[in-house]
Amino acid sequence: MGMEFDVVKLGFSLAGIIILLFLPPYLDGIARRVKARLQYRRGPPLSQTWYDLQKLFSLPSVRSTRSALFTWAPYLALASSITAALLLPYGNIVPINIGFNLIVFFYVILMVSVLLMLAGLTVQSAFSHLGSAREMQIILTVEPLIAILYGVMAYNAGSLNIARIIAHLHLTPSLVLTYGVLAYALYVESGFVPFDIAEAEQEVIGGPLSEYSGRLLGVFYYAIHIKRFALLWFFISVLVLPWLGTIATSIKAVEVLALQFLLTLAAYPIIAALEATNARLRVDQVVKMNTRMFFAGVIILAMAFMGW
Template sequence: MNAVSVVSAFLVLLVLPPLLDGIGRRVKARIQYRRGPPLLQTFYDLEKLFRLPSVVPTENPMFRLAPYLAFAAALAGGLMLPFGSEPVLEFGKGLIVFFYVVAMVSVVTVLAAFSVQNAFSHIGGHREVMMVLSIEPLLAVVLGVLAFKAGTLNIAELASGVSPSPSVLLAYILLAYAAYAEGGFVPFDIAEAETEVIGGPFTEYSGRLLGVFRYALLIKRVVLLWLLATLIAVPAARAAGISGGMALVLVQVAVLSILYIAAVAVEAANARLRIDQAVSLNKKVFAVAVGVLFIALVGW
């Protein structure tokens, strides 16, 4: 661990998520021929929520704890990824730990939904469960393919150890799909679905607690895309003679920004799916991922 990794990690994880969300809202507005909000609008929204008190409709302690647990899980997952040449938190089999830590954000969201007596909240919780059960196996298989081809479960080594092959290229495409769906971009924002189930799992949340939850979800979205950005940026940077330091971080940020804007452009062109449609689509993509795993196992 070095100072560059620590500083860049906290800047990326705490500053970039609201900033990229603001840029994304502006890009989406322009695609839809609207003016859109200011680039810092998400910061303004979060600041306003943090200043407001939260209404607590239940004595269940999970209602209060859930936003902070989700925030901690999203932040911890991000710190396991390389910022430059190394992560802030490093484990021997970091890829497995990363998978479970990031999944905890969804698990905590479900627990929060069922901590209150509200039909809309419960509907959102059920939908989140269905999305998790249909997308997490896909993410696990894709990460398994990449780990198998690189011969390591260390995330920092994974980024530089994967050699180009048909299975790796397909795994990158599937990882982009999994990050998009897991990040809750339209049409996969089915659990929340404000116009349909009035906020889903977050129906009863307000003020500071809602702000923390929103912040956690924005961080999770960036963390998932940062993993993909790292897998793309590290080999490209090293081919250009950049091996580490702040220069590599800037390349990662550039790739992340491109991926985020591309995701927003796709989002602007799609309408929300029904939960059964989303689950069916995820099953089909999972079947493709199993095929890609077979291709990797035979050496392609």
Template sequence: MIEKVAFAVISLVVLLLLPPLLDGISRKIKAILQARQGPSLLQTYYDISSLLSMEPMLPTDRLGFIVAPYVAFAAALSAGLVLPFGNFIPVAFTGDIFVFLYVLAIFSISMMIAGFLVNNTYANAGANREMMIILSVEPILGVALGIFALKTHSLSISGILMNLTLTPSVILAFIFLAYFIYVECAFIPFDVAEAETEILEGPFVEYSGRLLGIFKWAMLIKRVVLIWLFVSFLVLPIMKNIVDITSLHGAVVTLIAQLVMLFLFYAMSAVIEATTARMKITPILKQNTIIFAAGLIALAIASVGL
């Protein structure tokens, strides 16, 4: 019982408190690569706490505009609660993989609503781009998870993790999943929906104060959740062959391995962001379509047992 409580607390710390630190580390890495001093590692904490302490200025009284940040925050947190932390999954049940997909969609819909409910060209453009990105990249996630489910005969995240073995189609699924996560996290060069220097953060342009702080925090949580999904699928199937992950020692070692992989993924993303330029929306859509087509081929390969 005590172990479950401890891992529950750790999961909340990872989901709520770690994202701003990872963003601070990412900003520092990019600054070093660009020969700048950069902000403090804790700067994102300061930024979010400052925004949360301010009253927002509302450009519209529409309820959807006000509620959207809270919905996005709840969706990001809910998605994280169905993922494993060591050997502990806060909310686990058959078919939870579909819940993960649904709450991710809710997050994206809340961003689109935020952009469409105001009379602002930049916000509308950002919402349109978000919609196009989601429609083109979400099928890639569906293909990757479909391959995992097909190879493990399970629709639960825990079932997939416990039964996943390495095959050619599974390797391809990991590649597709990594690509999806990078795009969905809106890292450069795929940050076209916000594009600070082009459309002034798109859907967020009319937000301020507490509402902007909640949206920013939710976006950081979503990034950690998506990367955590990838590292969990990567780490747990390996660790189960090395340690007894059902034991406390094995669970702790597995959690540490997940955290290390999380930091490495974030660090690699920072390096890519510092050395690449933003793509245009049309090439991104074409690229997503090509990768989805390749994913369908991989799914066909998985269906014949490879």
């Protein structure tokens, strides 16, 4: 029986690894296609993002600084994003299921943004420094909000383990509000339009990545795609999986994984539509919005402590 469980766990873990490594660029391809159709264009093939990454991977990188961090930051960011994705459930299996992994997930996914910011500061470029400064402002205003929302879910479920949180969430007014604010916070953290202020290609020519090229640029882009996937997969998991037991008690792990997969695919056209219909905000506007949402998060946390 134990060996059978190990085989099942290994199978779902491998499925999760395959999904997190290969799906994110295709999700970006879906977004590009949807935005093209909304603009009455045919758009690129769904594999175009993969083609772009493969092209970058095959090119040498021009290093504009001797800093070791400039070279290692993309690989550390990629390792952080992959680690974060492995902390999430695929079906009913979490590949890296350690205690308090919600805290680990929070920090390793944050490291992608931190490394992006630090990478931009290693070069002598005003565009890179400005992009890093913007990234820092976004981090300092949205991460406390995310921490509070994670805290609400952990308090509601009585655990800091993602799998246990999903299994023990209770529907309360504070949790419903948490879902709404969390969707906003993770959207900002993902850097989608109108919150892509750090890279702002029309203004700061790529921001922190303006001095990157070739293989290093491709690795950074790949890390960002996986980070976006991990945040979306996490949100879908905590939004849908806790209630499957009350909807269909006989649902199987394979069906749960298929549902996660399909909902992730379905979410990206919505994200693409939001990107195509919104203009980029100024950094001061985002800081104000994040600050207001932070105080809303504090109110939601107080509601959770009062049992609402």
